[in-house]
Amino acid sequence: MAIIVDGKIAIVTGGSSGIGLAFVKLLQSKGCSVVIGDIQFTPDAEALQNNKLAKVLFKKTDVTNWKELTDLFTFTEKEIGVPDIVCPSAGIFEPSWSNFWNDTESQSYKTVQINVEHPVKATRLAIRSFIKAKKPGVVAHLSSIGGQTTRLNIPIYCATKSFLNHFVRAFSDLEAAENIKVIAIAPGMVATPLWFKENKERLKSVGETDLWIQPEEIATILYNVCVDPAYKGGTVIEASGQGQTRQVEIFNDPGPPGIGHKGGANSELEKDVYDLLQKEKSKL
Numbered sequence: 128m129a130i131i132v133d134g135k136i137a138i139v140t141g142g143s144s145g146i147g148l149a150f151v152k153l154l155q156s157k158g159c160s161v162v163i164g165d166i167q168f169t170p171d172a173e174a175l176q177n178n179k180l181a182k183v184l185f186k187k188t189d190v191t192n193w194k195e196l197t198d199l200f201t202f203t204e205k206e207i208g209v210p211d212i213v214c215p216s217a218g219i220f221e222p223s224w225s226n227f228w229n230d231t232e233s234q235s236y237k238t239v240q241i242n243v244e245h246p247v248k249a250t251r252l253a254i255r256s257f258i259k260a261k262k263p264g265v266v267a268h269l270s271s272i273g274g275q276t277t278r279l280n281i282p283i284y285c286a287t288k289s290f291l292n293h294f295v296r297a298f299s300d301l302e303a304a305e306n307i308k309v310i311a312i313a314p315g316m317v318a319t320p321l322w323f324k325e326n327k328e329r330l331k332s333v334g335e336t337d338l339w340i341q342p343e344e345i346a347t348i349l350y351n352v353c354v355d356p357a358y359k360g361g362t363v364i365e366a367s368g369q370g371q372t373r374q375v376e377i378f379n380d381p382g383p384p385g386i387g388h389k390g391g392a393n394s395e396l397e398k399d400v401y402d403l404l405q406k407e408k409s410k411l
């Protein structure tokens with residue numbers, strides 16, 4: 128039987144924008160109260176507080192700060208109860224300030240902290256909450272088609288999503304053992320501020336055959352994978368637009384099908400990498 132989310136509780140990190148925001152909206156429309164943990168509280172997210180169907184609360188949270196991430200769970204439990212669904216949606220697209228090639232960071236990569244360490248820690252915190260409350264739960268991760276393909280200009284991003292795919296698969300036995308379902312969806316190109324606000328230069332990698340997906344479509348697929356028992360824990364579901372979904376297999380996976388999922392014009396961005404290397408060579 129499908130999980131009923133009416134009256135349930137969710138935590139969505141990165142829930143102020145893009146896919147996370149669309150997921151918060153969808154959960155609220157189904158009667159699920161949500162706590163958003165994000166560094167920003169956008170007007171679109173704030174507007175959800177006027178909808179009385181279910182609560183939407185905001186807790187300012189930098190997901191790279193583990194105390195703040197832990198406080199997000201404590202806040203949720205105190206204000207509305209132990210979560211049933213945890214979605215660590217906050218993520219960055221290896222922007223210029225945390226990019227392998229720019230090499231501007233001195234201690235560690237924010238892209239890794241946000242895209243890897245945060246979903247890992249959030250999973251641990253979620254499992255601890257579910258166990259303590261003796262209730263079933265779902266942890267729903269945002270991977271990417273980038274976890275299967277590679278792009279020279281954003282090698283860390285692709286690797287972080289590949290990490291998530293394998294991390295999620297490690298929990299495939301947890302659902303039968305403890306009724307805790309850990310899943311991921313791996314979308315293609317989703318039209319969100321991730322592209323249009325911070326990483327506009329990446330738009331030149333979008334080819335004519337590439338396909339934009341709306342965040343609402345991804346939120347619906349994410350929701351279905353969470354609630355439908357046909358999707359088992361440990362599953363990674365690719366979502367490549369126009370309703371196409373596919374399970375990403377652990378062995379011998381054929382990769383994303385067809386045109387539209389490969390970043391048709393990515394060679395433009397790869398050229399920037401080779402130009403940079405040329406400049407470094409000329410300084411030798």
Ligand SMILES: NC(=O)c1ccc[n+]([C@@H]2O[C@H](COP(=O)([O-])OP(=O)(O)OC[C@H]3O[C@@H](n4cnc5c(N)ncnc54)[C@H](O)[C@@H]3O)[C@@H](O)[C@H]2O)c1
Binds near residue numbers: 141142
């Ligand atoms: N947009 C795409 O094409 C696409 C495709 C595949 C996967 N994804 C993944 O989906 C997830 C959501 O992406 P999106 O497109 O909705 O992006 P988005 O930029 O619209 O939203 C990301 C949210 O994360 C928040 N965030 C960033 N750093 C944070 C931090 N340190 N602490 C707390 N919050 C922080 C931002 O404030 C923002 O509200 C990401 O994990 C992304 O990698 C996106």
